Amino acid sequence: MMSSQLTTNGQLFVNALQSGDLPALQRVPKSDLHNHSILGTRIERIESWLNMPLQRPHPRMASLDEMIKYAHDVLYPHTDTLAGFQFTAQSAIHDAIMDGVSILEMSLDMRFISLYENEPRDFVAFVAGLVETYKDRIDFRPEIGMSKDRPPVDQIRLASLCIQSGIFRSIDLYGNETAQPPDPYRDIYADARKRGLKLKAHAGEFAGPEFISRTLDILQVDEVQHGVTAALSKPLMDRLRRERVRLNICPTSNVALGVVSDIAHHPIRVLVDNGVRVTVNSDDLMIFGQSVSQEYLLLYQSGVLTANELDDIRREGLSLR
Numbered sequence: 426m427m428s429s430q431l432t433t434n435g436q437l438f439v440n441a442l443q444s445g446d447l448p449a450l451q452r453v454p455k456s457d458l459h460n461h462s463i464l465g466t467r468i469e470r471i472e473s474w475l476n477m478p479l480q481r482p483h484p485r486m487a488s489l490d491e492m493i494k495y496a497h498d499v500l501y502p503h504t505d506t507l508a509g510f511q512f513t514a515q516s517a518i519h520d521a522i523m524d525g526v527s528i529l530e531m532s533l534d535m536r537f538i539s540l541y542e543n544e545p546r547d548f549v550a551f552v553a554g555l556v557e558t559y560k561d562r563i564d565f566r567p568e569i570g571m572s573k574d575r576p577p578v579d580q581i582r583l584a585s586l587c588i589q590s591g592i593f594r595s596i597d598l599y600g601n602e603t604a605q606p607p608d609p610y611r612d613i614y615a616d617a618r619k620r621g622l623k624l625k626a627h628a629g630e631f632a633g634p635e636f637i638s639r640t641l642d643i644l645q646v647d648e649v650q651h652g653v654t655a656a657l658s659k660p661l662m663d664r665l666r667r668e669r670v671r672l673n674i675c676p677t678s679n680v681a682l683g684v685v686s687d688i689a690h691h692p693i694r695v696l697v698d699n700g701v702r703v704t705v706n707s708d709d710l711m712i713f714g715q716s717v718s719q720e721y722l723l724l725y726q727s728g729v730l731t732a733n734e735l736d737d738i739r740r741e742g743l744s745l746r
């Protein structure tokens with residue numbers, strides 16, 4: 426029963442890619458394992474919620490700093506409020522459902538606990554409410570999100586309380602990847618592992634392979650968010666394959682932020698050829714405007730991967746680890 430279902434979905438997915446049928450692609454189950462809730466819904470949803478137009482991001486930005494400046498200037502004045510945070514998180518789950526995402530690992534940033542008068546209990550209750558509200562439509566697995574752009578001590582204290590809640594299923598670390606070394610987070614990651622959370626961290630988006638290796642050594646992550654610079658190092662790709670570390674890749678994000686020159690030359694090709702496990706994800710729908718289904722179609726139409734290779738990646742994302 427299970428395998429015939431998978432075969433059928435696989436055939437539908439391959440056919441939809443080959444015929445460029447986005448609605449058909451969206452009907453096939455898939456995962457989004459790299460999604461930041463605060464930027465996780467379409468900008469149009471925020472505009473209709475606010476009932477006003479917003480300045481759009483430039484499709485090609487010079488750096489992550491430029492993207493962060495845009496978010497701070499244009500988006501966060503509206504979304505970094507209690508109502509804005511709650512609307513955006515809910516709307517991001519809704520957009521994922523519309524795209525046929527059946528497993529969503531979406532990070533919720535520790536900074537939003539301040540919107541609840543620094544009371545993690547109410548923040549956790551909101552997140553648990555989201556899981557409950559959507560449980561019949563999507564497997565939403567809340568992720569603890571910490572940013573390296575804020576002092577580790579405070580982030581770690583809040584993350585530790587969130588781990589204890591039992592609501593969160595994974596943990597991620599993002600922001601400027603070289604702003605902090607991985608070392609201060611070693612204990613919180615070890616604690617998260619003990620409690621059964623999946624471990625992830627952003628690495629190898631801008632920094633080179635040695636930074637990914639260091640993150641693996643110190644944090645023992647199961648999955649790397651981005652990790653595309655691993656394609657520059659054969660020994661690292663061999664290690665990722667051997668240790669079954671998965672890379673949760675976001676192709677359009679990489680082009681928009683100048684990590685890669687264009688989709689046709691995206692290193693996901695090299696990573697797949699070297700046997701590294703990868704998935705395809707959205708990152709920030711509000712900035713990059715591409716759902717997971719659209720990312721699959723783009724990779725297919727740009728000739729980066731075949732329809733069958735993309736279906737293997739889709740199934741990889743749905744497989745339990």
Ligand SMILES: [Zn+2]
Pocket residue numbers: 459461599627650708
């Ligand atoms: Zn990210």
